[in-house]
Amino acid sequence: MSTLILRTATRMLTALLLLVSVYLLWRGHNEPGGGFVGGLTAAAAFILVAISDGWQAARRSLGIDARLLALIGLGLAAFAGLVAGLLGLPLLTGLWWKQAGLPLGTPLLFDIGVYLAVMGSVLTVAFAIEREV
Amino acid sequence: MTWLVVAPILFPLLGAILAALLGRRRVLARGVAVAVCIGMTVSAVALLVQVWNHGMVTMAVGNWAAPFGIVLAADHLSAVLTVITGITGLAVAVYAVADIDRLREARGYHALFLVLLAGVNGAFLTGDLFNLYVWFEVMLIASFGMVALGRTRAELDGAMRYLALNIVATLMFLLAIALLFGSTGTLNLAHLHVIVSSGQAEGAVLAAGLLLAVAFGMKAAVFPLFFWLPASYHTPAFAVSAIFAGLLTKVGVYALIRVFTLVFADQDGFVQTLFWPVAAATMVVGVLGAASQTEIRKILSFHIVSQIGYMLVGLALLTPIAVTAAVFYLIHHIVVKANLFLVAGVIHRYCRTNDLALTGGLVRRAPWLAVLFLVPALSLAGIPPLSGFWAKLLIVQASLDAADLAMAAVALVVGLFTIFSMIKIWNEAFWKAPPDGAVAVTPSRRDLRFLCAPVAMLAVLTICVGLGAGPAFDLAQRASAELLDPRSYARAILGDFMVLTSNEPLGAPR
Numbered sequence A: 001m002s003t004l005i006l007r008t009a010t011r012m013l014t015a016l017l018l019l020v021s022v023y024l025l026w027r028g029h030n031e032p033g034g035g036f037v038g039g040l041t042a043a044a045a046f047i048l049v050a051i052s053d054g055w056q057a058a059r060r061s062l063g064i065d066a067r068l069l070a071l072i073g074l075g076l077a078a079f080a081g082l083v084a085g086l087l088g089l090p091l092l093t094g095l096w097w098k099q100a101g102l103p104l105g106t107p108l109l110f111d112i113g114v115y116l117a118v119m120g121s122v123l124t125v126a127f128a129i130e131r132e133v
Numbered sequence B: 001m002t003w004l005v006v007a008p009i010l011f012p013l014l015g016a017i018l019a020a021l022l023g024r025r026r027v028l029a030r031g032v033a034v035a036v037c038i039g040m041t042v043s044a045v046a047l048l049v050q051v052w053n054h055g056m057v058t059m060a061v062g063n064w065a066a067p068f069g070i071v072l073a074a075d076h077l078s079a080v081l082t083v084i085t086g087i088t089g090l091a092v093a094v095y096a097v098a099d100i101d102r103l104r105e106a107r108g109y110h111a112l113f114l115v116l117l118a119g120v121n122g123a124f125l126t127g128d129l130f131n132l133y134v135w136f137e138v139m140l141i142a143s144f145g146m147v148a149l150g151r152t153r154a155e156l157d158g159a160m161r162y163l164a165l166n167i168v169a170t171l172m173f174l175l176a177i178a179l180l181f182g183s184t185g186t187l188n189l190a191h192l193h194v195i196v197s198s199g200q201a202e203g204a205v206l207a208a209g210l211l212l213a214v215a216f217g218m219k220a221a222v223f224p225l226f227f228w229l230p231a232s233y234h235t236p237a238f239a240v241s242a243i244f245a246g247l248l249t250k251v252g253v254y255a256l257i258r259v260f261t262l263v264f265a266d267q268d269g270f271v272q273t274l275f276w277p278v279a280a281a282t283m284v285v286g287v288l289g290a291a292s293q294t295e296i297r298k299i300l301s302f303h304i305v306s307q308i309g310y311m312l313v314g315l316a317l318l319t320p321i322a323v324t325a326a327v328f329y330l331i332h333h334i335v336v337k338a339n340l341f342l343v344a345g346v347i348h349r350y351c352r353t354n355d356l357a358l359t360g361g362l363v364r365r366a367p368w369l370a371v372l373f374l375v376p377a378l379s380l381a382g383i384p385p386l387s388g389f390w391a392k393l394l395i396v397q398a399s400l401d402a403a404d405l406a407m408a409a410v411a412l413v414v415g416l417f418t419i420f421s422m423i424k425i426w427n428e429a430f431w432k433a434p435p436d437g438a439v440a441v442t443p444s445r446r447d448l449r450f451l452c453a454p455v456a457m458l459a460v461l462t463i464c465v466g467l468g469a470g471p472a473f474d475l476a477q478r479a480s481a482e483l484l485d486p487r488s489y490a491r492a493i494l495g496d497f498m499v500l501t502s503n504e505p506l507g508a509p510r
Helices: A004-027 A035-053 A055-062 A066-086 A106-132 B007-022 B026-054 B076-099 B102-106 B109-125 B129-148 B153-184 B189-197 B204-220 B228-232 B238-262 B270-291 B296-317 B320-351 B367-381 B387-401 B405-431 B445-467 B469-483 B486-494 B497-501
Strands: A096-099 A102-105 B057-060 B071-074
Touching: A004 A035, A004 A106, A035 A055, A035 A106, A055 A066, A055 A106, A066 A106, A066 B007, A102 A106, B007 B026, B007 B076, B007 B109, B026 B057, B026 B076, B026 B102, B026 B109, B071 B076, B071 B109, B071 B486, B076 B109, B076 B238, B076 B320, B076 B445, B076 B469, B102 B109, B109 B129, B109 B238, B129 B153, B129 B238, B153 B189, B153 B204, B153 B228, B189 B238, B189 B486, B204 B238, B204 B270, B228 B296, B238 B270, B238 B296, B238 B320, B238 B469, B238 B486, B270 B296, B270 B405, B296 B320, B296 B387, B296 B405, B320 B367, B320 B387, B320 B445, B320 B469, B367 B387, B367 B405, B367 B445, B387 B405, B387 B445, B387 B469, B445 B469, B469 B486, B486 B497
Parallel strands: none
Antiparallel strands: A096 A102, B057 B071
């Protein structure tokens, strides 16, 4: 299903979807949003590429094995939770590092982990279904 | 020290990520699974020692104090169950080296196995109802993956039954959570206890209690909600069905015990009235179902159901000794049942079938296997001095102490039928001459080593629990004393917050 209209629109939409996904991730700390919806949106962007340009193109533009991406995400989230242990605090305690006015911290890292894990696992499922069809 | 309470969850969770990263490097993935189980067992033992010496260990995850955040809590019951989970997990991880084929390993068996263990430990250690739901989901997803790994027709058939029933149970659980949260405004188990027992909540609480009983009852496979279990436990790989048989239903029993001694503790007679008929019927129906089967794993599956009934006697009578008996039974049963499923796998290796009509002569071909079968089988049937004898003795003792002759009679008769079933397997698989056309293969030495070492380990454990029944009984008694004193549990978790929410006078002892 590769039409000129879809392909042209996909180029813009993919960029837009990825931007929105990062925005959702960012805003998720205090407002509705977060790593989970962000990850879903990002996965949608790549599935859109797959629909217009084929699954190979989608895999190429992802540039990394989707399963590996999910595992990296899980690892990041686990790491974010464990850091607190080094300071003798309970698991998953939020630690903040305020630098140049940007509130960075382990909750953000955890959310990025969730983002990658969701995106990776949704794409793993999507790519697996494509292989069997 | 508080990190001890998350260690039994973290080990398998991190191990699962590692095992998944290793992917097709099978030998390394096996090593990770075994190493993780060892680490998990050691940390669980450390946790148990800590609880034994200094009382409950709790951790407020994210440093959000209870009841606002999720709290993990280990009392004697939780701690001892994580120890047993670790040991059973270790046995199955070793067994899996020879039992799980290349294909299943490539599809991620080890990662799923570790996620399952994380879910089981999470369920044992959480102090929050919604968090319990999450761990149930973790277990459900991992276990569904494990039953479906082989993708054969029989396996997928079993997997679909398993999934369908468990999803219904999970939905009921969720509904109950919504009802409870709507009427009390909290999901922390300790806080729920305080609010429900002070009578601040409305009638919705009892409805939620019934929904929880059905949801956990389905997971625990009690009468009349057990039929999914014998329909699905005989299909997957033996290592998989052993870990399911040992742990999964027992998580349901644990959840029943925890919720009905804590949240619904002060509802007059509600728990006893609800669970008396359920316990008796579960024992009887399970054992009768087993009598009509001729496939080893199906017989054993029905016996899981029947044994769950024994554990529920604790809730049916709700006296200190009855709850002690239930806890003791829980510990004994996880080890013995997992062991019997592992033995069924070894029998399958020798005869290529688990159908009793086609097996035979094993006592000649593998005499040591006969011994390894007899230990858990006699223990299950309740022959002294094995662990099952003490477990059954305590159940009968509890029934007699409560002047409940009917329950004592049921327990004894069902015990007789259990002996009958075990003798049936013994006669058909081991004693009788092999029937015409029976397949006789001998597994390789390497396979036998991996298959039998864990079986022997669990058999030794059941003998140790039997001979050292004193310490095990002390442990069960402490666990039961804690379970029947929900206010102390609530105080340990809620701390100062307890004073604000309950009707207790301000000077109440902490």
